[in-house]
Amino acid sequence: MGGGGDMTGCPSPQGWRPLDCDLVQSAIRLGWSVAEVRGRNRPGGPKGTVVSLPVPIDDPLPLRVQRSPTELRIEAQAVLAHLARKLDVDASPGRPSFGEVIDEEARALARVREVAAEDSEEVRGAWDALADVLWEFDGHVQDHLTAVSDTQAIGYQLGRGLSECYWALDPASPKGWNSWAFLFNSVRCSELTRLAGRLSAYMQTFSASSICGSLEVWKRLAVDERWRRQPTVQEDLYQQIRNWYEMMVLDQDPTQLVKPYRLIRNWRVTAKAVQAFIPQLLVAAVSALLLVGFVIALSQKRPLGWVEAITSVLGAIGLSTAGLSAKLKNEAQALSTRLRQDAYTDLIAAAITTVPDPPAGHHLKGRDEVIQEAVGARTLTPSTPLS
Numbered sequence: 001m002g003g004g005g006d007m008t009g010c011p012s013p014q015g016w017r018p019l020d021c022d023l024v025q026s027a028i029r030l031g032w033s034v035a036e037v038r039g040r041n042r043p044g045g046p047k048g049t050v051v052s053l054p055v056p057i058d059d060p061l062p063l064r065v066q067r068s069p070t071e072l073r074i075e076a077q078a079v080l081a082h083l084a085r086k087l088d089v090d091a092s093p094g095r096p097s098f099g100e101v102i103d104e105e106a107r108a109l110a111r112v113r114e115v116a117a118e119d120s121e122e123v124r125g126a127w128d129a130l131a132d133v134l135w136e137f138d139g140h141v142q143d144h145l146t147a148v149s150d151t152q153a154i155g156y157q158l159g160r161g162l163s164e165c166y167w168a169l170d171p172a173s174p175k176g177w178n179s180w181a182f183l184f185n186s187v188r189c190s191e192l193t194r195l196a197g198r199l200s201a202y203m204q205t206f207s208a209s210s211i212c213g214s215l216e217v218w219k220r221l222a223v224d225e226r227w228r229r230q231p232t233v234q235e236d237l238y239q240q241i242r243n244w245y246e247m248m249v250l251d252q253d254p255t256q257l258v259k260p261y262r263l264i265r266n267w268r269v270t271a272k273a274v275q276a277f278i279p280q281l282l283v284a285a286v287s288a289l290l291l292v293g294f295v296i297a298l299s300q301k302r303p304l305g306w307v308e309a310i311t312s313v314l315g316a317i318g319l320s321t322a323g324l325s326a327k328l329k330n331e332a333q334a335l336s337t338r339l340r341q342d343a344y345t346d347l348i349a350a351a352i353t354t355v356p357d358p359p360a361g362h363h364l365k366g367r368d369e370v371i372q373e374a375v376g377a378r379t380l381t382p383s384t385p386l387s
Contacts, residue, residue: 020151021202023087025249027145027152028199030083031159032245034141037080038134039167040073041106043118043127046166048072049238070110077103087152089141098137105130151199158195159248161188162211165218166241171234184222189215190379197380199248206254206341206348207247209382213349213375214240220374221355230356239354247352255344257351341382349375 018024039045047069054060067075081099084090090099109126116122138160145153165183173179182188193212200208218240221227246252350371357367365373 018151018201020149023149024151024155024199024202026083026086027155028159028248030080030087030089030141031156031161032163032249033076033080033083034134034138035160035163035167036076037073037102037106038131039164040069040076041109041127041130043123044170046169046234046238049235073106073110077106084137084141087141087145088148089144092140095136098133098140101133102130102137105133151202154195154198155202158192158199161192161195162215162244162248163241165215166234166237169234169237171228180222180228184219186219189219193378193380200380200383203248204251204253204255205382206345207252209345209378209380210254210348210352211244211247212380213345213378214243214353216378217349217353217355217371217374220370224358226359227356230359232356236354236356240352243352243354254348254352258344258347345378345382346372346375349378 049065081090081103084099090097095101109130112122112126141156142153145156168178169180169183170178171180175181192215196208196212247254350368353371355371358370
């Protein structure tokens with residue numbers, strides 16, 4: 001397998017996906033699972049959202065969100081082990097199975113937690129043993145996948161990086177790799193944006209750019225202490241990473257998340273998109289007027305001398321009036337497509353963003369305006385079709 005994907009592979013609603021799309025999505029899931037396993041086992045780590053079942057009678061069968069934190073932790077470990085085998089990264093010299101060792105260390109940590117306090121030396125020692133194995137496994141995966149396939153290596157990093165936004169976060173940490181300041185700093189968010197851009201062919205048209213737009217909103221929240229202290233911020237962040245996962249791995253079409261008539265109601269998005277293309281629109285309008293004038297002059301029984309001269313020059317270079325008209329039409333269509341894509345990307349990114357409402361009087365702006373401003377600062381846009 002080479003560095004890039006073969007564009008003759010899996011069919012999708014937007015066309016054909018690269019041939020290695022299944023392996024790349026598996027790599028995304030593996031990176032995601034590594035962060036989740038670490039987060040679910042970390043002392044004081046987040047638990048995700050759990051919807052409790054009624055009093056259990058006759059062994060009810062829960063949905064995934066209704067499983068207990070322990071069941072979800074074991075599930076994440078099983079997913080990690082399966083994907084490690086699928087991508088051929090489960091074993092390395094001197095260690096027959098990373099999946100088995102990670103599961104054993106996690107179970108040992110769970111047993112210690114049953115008899116010792118969360119902040120005890122016993123729990124800390126068991127956690128350190130598991131964290132060491134995960135660190136070794138992560139290095140092995142990155143080395144192996146980079147040698148095998150650039151796209152799989154990028155998928156692993158993207159999945160782990162976005163998942164860590166929630167699973168690695170300790171909201172009380174003032175600094176360090178588990179803090180708001182690190183997980184959402186400009187360098188890290190820029191790298192995640194680049195990784196998403198490189199894998200945009202493996203997602204729906206607007207998914208990668210919309211993910212990066214919502215990430216930009218969370219980056220701004222992370223540096224605002226009042227905003228990130230809103231009571232629902234962790235629940236909202238968990239829902240955010242679920243949205244990202246659905247678009248990256250489950251092939252969710254993000255345009256379905258835009259509420260009906262949202263484009264009409266959100267005039268700021270449309271006005272901003274039009275403003276960005278004012279120079280192109282003016283050039284297109286002037287070109288169209290000149291073309292109309294030229295055609296009218298040419299249709300006269302006795303065309304002016306300058307019209308005949310221009311016609312001769314255009315004929316000499318092989319460009320007819322019909323050709324000019326077709327060229328202007330194609331440029332107008334491309335401009336319209338670009339305009340629609342940018343407006344839709346802003347709408348979708350805002351629709352999938354789950355940040356809590358900013359504090360009252362936040363920069364004298366409302367929630368929608370704050371989100372749109374942040375989304376508009378993204379550096380990734382969807383590719384424009386050639387035709």
